[in-house]
Amino acid sequence: MSVDLERLEDRLGHRFSNRDLLTLALTHRSASRRQNNERLEFLGDSLLSEFISVALFKMHPAATEGQLTRMRASLVRGVTLAELGSELGVGNCLALGGGELKSGGFRRESILADAVEALIGAIYLDAGQRACEQCVLHWFAGRLAEVSPDSADKDPKTALQEWLQGRQLPLPEYQVLEVHGQAPKQQFDVECRLQEGDKAFVATGASRRKAEQAAARAAMSWLEQQHGR
Structure with missing residues (x-):
């Protein structure tokens, strides 16, 4: 060996x-x-x-x-x-x-x-x-x-989905706008669109999942500013 x-x-x-x-x-x-x-x-x-x-x-x-x-x-x-x-x-x-x-x-x-x-x-x-x-x-x-019960926050996509469901609002729609570069060094531009306020949030990440999470985090931040937690 x-x-x-x-x-x-x-x-x-x-x-x-x-x-x-x-x-x-x-x-x-x-x-x-x-x-x-x-x-x-x-x-x-x-x-x-x-x-x-x-x-x-x-x-x-x-x-x-x-x-x-x-x-x-x-x-x-x-x-x-x-x-x-x-x-x-x-x-x-x-x-x-x-x-x-x-x-x-x-x-x-x-x-x-x-x-x-x-x-x-x-x-x-x-x-x-x-x-x-x-x-x-x-x-x-x-x-x-x-790790603790308080520190294990929900991931942004889950938090956003549950926030909207709890208020009986439509779920967000995610769309890949553009992919830059070649694998494995690609960058993804993803849009998270809310029917609430007809708002769209765009984020970039090293994977589609990471970009979606970042866009969902931005959307969640905007909703909390508008409506509170």
Whole structure:
């Protein structure tokens, strides 16, 4: 096993008995269509949700279902998993196809997030649920300590949708106005249009999702100024 993989094991806090599982967890579909980490990612996604749900349930006995759901969402979302993958040094160990290597796939948010989930699945198959859960909770220890029912705000699109629904107003419409550049360095211009006041809010982001969230945040800010919270 390479020095990089051994160092990754140290950071993960787990030594693999079946190192083929580790290799598979780090193999992106661009490197192999038949032997890649997609199935492990599926397994890891379910396990991660379970482990984080149980931890939050125990840590916040007074939190409502909605608060627990939002806290979990903030911890298991792609952005957080990609940050974690970067901290663990997962990108340096990924097996990627030539195209992904040239385009900097080892830094791409979605690839890093998927690899983290695949590693969770691999550890589970290698050592069982208890060992896997201990690793995951160790990785997330700092984030679990920081998140709280009050800090886990709803994402802007959800907050905007619920604000409008609560007042029986039409939901917003999102439209991509323009895409700049080439993948993976594209920029998206997105419009969020409200029937309320016939207002449109335009924002730019590195992905369509990020642009939509930014536009929804601007729309929500305008509504709160007009009507209050």
